[in-house]
Amino acid sequence: MKSILKASIVTGLFLMISQLSFGQCQAAITYVVADTTALGVIEVIFFDQSVVPDSFKNWTLDYGDGVVNSLQEPPSQGLQYKYDTAGIYVATLVIGTDSCSDTTMIEVNACFTPVWPGDANADKIANNLDILPIGLNFGVSTPPRVFPSADWLPFCALSDTGGLNILSYSDCDGNGIIDSADVGPIVGNYGLTHKKTNASSPCVDTAAPELFFVLPSTFLEAGDIVEVEIHLGTSANPAVNAYGVVFSIDYDKNLVDSVAGVTLDFSNSELLDSSSSGISISHNFYSMGRVEGGVTRTDGFGKNVSGRIGSMLFVLEDDLIQKTWDMNDSIVERTFPLSFSDITFIDPSGFTDTICAKSDSATVTFVIPGIDPGIGNPLVKIYPNPTSDHLTIQLSNESALEELVLSDYLGREILRVSDPEKTETIVVEDLQAGSCFLKVIGKDFEFSEKIIIF
Ligand SMILES: [Ca+2]
Numbered sequence: 320m321k322s323i324l325k326a327s328i329v330t331g332l333f334l335m336i337s338q339l340s341f342g343q344c345q346a347a348i349t350y351v352v353a354d355t356t357a358l359g360v361i362e363v364i365f366f367d368q369s370v371v372p373d374s375f376k377n378w379t380l381d382y383g384d385g386v387v388n389s390l391q392e393p394p395s396q397g398l399q400y401k402y403d404t405a406g407i408y409v410a411t412l413v414i415g416t417d418s419c420s421d422t423t424m425i426e427v428n429a430c431f432t433p434v435w436p437g438d439a440n441a442d443k444i445a446n447n448l449d450i451l452p453i454g455l456n457f458g459v460s461t462p463p464r465v466f467p468s469a470d471w472l473p474f475c476a477l478s479d480t481g482g483l484n485i486l487s488y489s490d491c492d493g494n495g496i497i498d499s500a501d502v503g504p505i506v507g508n509y510g511l512t513h514k515k516t517n518a519s520s521p522c523v524d525t526a527a528p529e530l531f532f533v534l535p536s537t538f539l540e541a542g543d544i545v546e547v548e549i550h551l552g553t554s555a556n557p558a559v560n561a562y563g564v565v566f567s568i569d570y571d572k573n574l575v576d577s578v579a580g581v582t583l584d585f586s587n588s589e590l591l592d593s594s595s596s597g598i599s600i601s602h603n604f605y606s607m608g609r610v611e612g613g614v615t616r617t618d619g620f621g622k623n624v625s626g627r628i629g630s631m632l633f634v635l636e637d638d639l640i641q642k643t644w645d646m647n648d649s650i651v652e653r654t655f656p657l658s659f660s661d662i663t664f665i666d667p668s669g670f671t672d673t674i675c676a677k678s679d680s681a682t683v684t685f686v687i688p689g690i691d692p693g694i695g696n697p698l699v700k701i702y703p704n705p706t707s708d709h710l711t712i713q714l715s716n717e718s719a720l721e722e723l724v725l726s727d728y729l730g731r732e733i734l735r736v737s738d739p740e741k742t743e744t745i746v747v748e749d750l751q752a753g754s755c756f757l758k759v760i761g762k763d764f765e766f767s768e769k770i771i772i773f
């Protein structure tokens with residue numbers, strides 16, 4: 320039943336509607352290959368699309384392998400058939416009514432291992448691992464699929480007559496060329512069959528190059544916009560002949576702002592050359608406290624790497640203290656742990672290599688608002704928040720404001736005011752709606768506040 324439901328969706332895409340004059344028959348048929356790889360059978364489901372002026376008298380389908388199925392009328396739920404061997408068959412449909420008859424032929428591409436767009440390594444999951452075969456086969460041509468679709472459904476690849484054709488899987492969008500566009504179906508279908516494994520990848524081979532975090536500081540504060548660099552290799556122990564690396568990072572979601580989320584940014588990656596952009600991917604599973612991603616070269620050449628290959632960008636939560644924490648404390652500290660899991664590191668031949676992954680953590684300080692402003696948090700009022708038109712920043716002690724900087728959640732500066740008045744108003748009505756962050760820099764203090772613009 321599951322197969323038929325999927326098949327119906329596909330058939331809908333290819334349905335052709337014909338205008339026929341009275342008394343004419345038009346035979347038409349489509350098919351899909353069912354996802355029966357695990358069962359080791361090649362099951363094809365045929366759907367009649369014929370148009371007839373009166374009722375069927377005969378409907379005969381020759382499957383092209385010597386077997387013929389004669390029915391009085393087409394089956395409404397599709398006709399399932401199992402081919403004994405993979406191959407390309409020419410099926411023939413003959414229809415007839417009292418007033419007319421017609422014949423049509425269709426090429427049936429029956430294969431064991433259909434392509435699921437976005438699952439470039441054919442493991443039934445679209446995720447970060449799937450950029451690696453695209454990187455390895457980048458720029459290579461492969462026969463385009465009959466139905467170049469990015470829907471999460473099994474499609475038989477033209478060149479696949481039984482064996483695994485890795486090139487057809489890498490051509491996620493089915494247009495016949497393996498390139499950056501094939502990352503799109505991975506992103507679109509990401510995690511549809513995702514299961515959290517949380518398989519940590521401890522460092523078992525201490526001689527292997529390290530994958531590790533570089534934190535901006537071991538002490539962070541609530542509301543901080545944080546960029547944690549992800550490094551591969553060191554000058555003493557570089558990652559030799561590196562081509563692609565994908566991984567997951569597990570984090571404590573309770574300490575991360577849900578609106579800003581978590582993003583892996585691979586721009587200016589040490590794994591890539593400035594002349595070669597490569598391909599990368601990032602997908603956040605906030606509810607599970609997990610972000611998955613990776614980056615790969617696409618030119619066929621490896622690189623010795625010792626430096627930053629990417630960054631993890633997020634904002635530390637700043638308003639959860641009152642939910643569960645001890646209100647008698649004016650300052651609360653929490654440990655923010657980070658760890659890698661599900662790492663795959665490949666060379667230009669696609670062989671996997673060992674990496675020594677290191678966990679890390681920072682201490683995050685939360686200052687309970689309204690109880691003890693502390694040294695770093697003078698009496699600054701910011702209102703109204705949320706706002707749609709303006710924002711007033713009012714300093715009510717003897718200190719002075721030096722600079723106000725408004726940034727988006729990726730830390731990109733939106734607006735800056737130098738030497739503001741003790742009471743300064745910023746016009747925000749032309750800014751994009753959403754959350755952003757106001758950094759207030761004073762003579763002897765500095766802090767950030769989340770601002771919501773609507
Ligand atoms: Ca996959």
Ligand SMILES: [Ca+2]
Pocket residue numbers: 489490491492493494495496497498500501
């Ligand atoms: Ca393609």
